[in-house]
Amino acid sequence: MAHPATTDLLVVGCGIAGLSAAVSALQEGRSVTLLERSDPADFGGNTRWTEAYMRMKNDSEIADDFEEAFARNSGWNLDPNLVVEAAGPSAHWPAWVRAHPFPDPELIARFADQAPPTIAWLKSFGLRFEPQPIYLLTQNTARIAAQGGGLALIERLMQEAVTLGAQVLYRTTAIDLLRDEAGAVQGVLATGPDGKRQRIAARATVLASGGYEGNPEMLTHYLGATRARHIRPVARGGYYNRGEGIRMALAAGAAPAGEYGSYHAEPVDPRSRLPEAVIFIWPYGVLLNRHGRRFIDEAEGTADATYDNVTRAIADQTDGIAWVIFDGRVDDIPQWRRSIRSDIPPLEAPTLDGLLVQLDGLDSAAATETIAAYNLACAEDQPYEPLRLDGNAAAMLAPPKSNWARRIERPPFRVFPIVSANCFTFGGLKVNTDAQVLDMDGRVIAGLYAAGETVGIYNNVYVGSTSVLRGAVFGRLAGLHAARTT
Missing domain, CATH: 3.50.50.60 (FAD/NAD(P)-binding domain)
Incomplete structure (x- = not known):
């Protein structure tokens, strides 16, 4: 009409x-x-x-x-x-x-x-x-x-x-x-x-x-x-x-x-019902796919400059999911919880093995191997400065980690799942x-x-x-x- x-x-x-x-x-x-x-x-x-x-x-x-x-x-x-x-x-x-x-x-x-x-x-x-x-x-x-x-x-x-x-x-x-x-x-x-x-x-x-x-x-x-x-x-x-x-x-x-x-991609917690339940702690840990392998440089630049590409890379992984694994050393970062807007807390365990077994679908044996290799590659030869690019690199890895590369070794061990959300095309x-x-x-x-x-x-x-x-x-x-x- x-x-x-x-x-x-x-x-x-x-x-x-x-x-x-x-x-x-x-x-x-x-x-x-x-x-x-x-x-x-x-x-x-x-x-x-x-x-x-x-x-x-x-x-x-x-x-x-x-x-x-x-x-x-x-x-x-x-x-x-x-x-x-x-x-x-x-x-x-x-x-x-x-x-x-x-x-x-x-x-x-x-x-x-x-x-x-x-x-x-x-x-x-x-x-x-x-x-x-x-x-x-x-x-x-x-x-x-x-x-x-x-x-x-x-x-x-x-x-x-x-x-x-x-x-x-x-x-x-x-x-x-x-x-x-x-x-x-x-x-x-x-x-x-x-x-x-x-x-x-x-x-x-x-x-x-x-x-x-x-x-x-x-x-x-x-x-x-x-x-x-x-x-x-x-x-x-x-x-x-x-x-x-x-x-x-x-x-x-x-x-x-x-x-x-x-599209404009944001890394979100798939468990949360909140809008824009973003997880931006990944530059201070390692990102693993379902096969327990790293797939991108987590800290090529600051998170606000690189998260589009990082999050689109997560979408390209098997089942479109990754996990960021980090440890108690994150408590050295002022107000680190501000970078997380999920209402669901991370999974946590006193040991790395205890953490990995909680992750359904992750190859935990490969993940253990990946984190061990990452720890060995962390030089930690410069002052750790989490709020600016500090040059602490794990350069011998493929892919490397260009900044904030610190060994994952201090309890508690924590993990968030991350999927790619589409803000707009x-x-x-x-x-x-x-x-x-x-x-x-x-x-x-x-x-x-x-x-x-x-x-x-x-x-x-x-x-x-x-x-x-x-x-x-x-x-x-x-x-x-x-x-x-x-």
């Missing part, structure tokens, strides 16, 4: 990206309709569950390494011709550069430039941002956080949206784009709470419906069967993100961007600096915008503490541009 009226802006998704778009357009005097797959108690996707860390020195300055970090993680084996072309003015870029899946420098520069004014805008609603302790024991960049986390952000923005007159349709899922004869997007085809289809007309549409971490079919398609079956969303909000926004845009000719075969849509979706030739698809996880800007390793900020910045840009030009 047809929706009764044409809205100025239709926003698909009610996380930080969608709500930022909606409120920005409402403040410009436009009518807005929001679609949300969940019921009212669960709205907000992943934003509801995150602490909303942001890569900023304070609420008016981005971190010094902000743009550099994106440049380091702009993709694999980039064509030098691309780099040369992208160094010039974007008005002169050929079509293949405009539509390339890498995070282009103008897009990241706009992101960096608009982060402070976006935070100032959020503060105008009474929201607060300031430094706060992070669960990681080390930090490789500056961070602030939203007080009250992502939940505070979406609840306040939803309140503002409703006050300004937004129509919110819960338990409603967009399944396809409506387009005119020239190809301009004019709304969506959606299913409502009763499962019946309805056409919702709009002068502009913002896709802010997340990635595809909640869709096993898309995960298998893009990440491969082995990885897909071993990973799960890090929190309940991820189960609502099933990729329809990305799919319908790609079907309409949108250019893909970001690394479709990868990297693959998404290519947008320009106004968050307009581009087609495969780098041209704007009229009437279509994207923001948040639905946009692809990540490759290689996640640029930490930028995802919520990405949603707010590009959501706001989308809402303002749509309100002022349609």
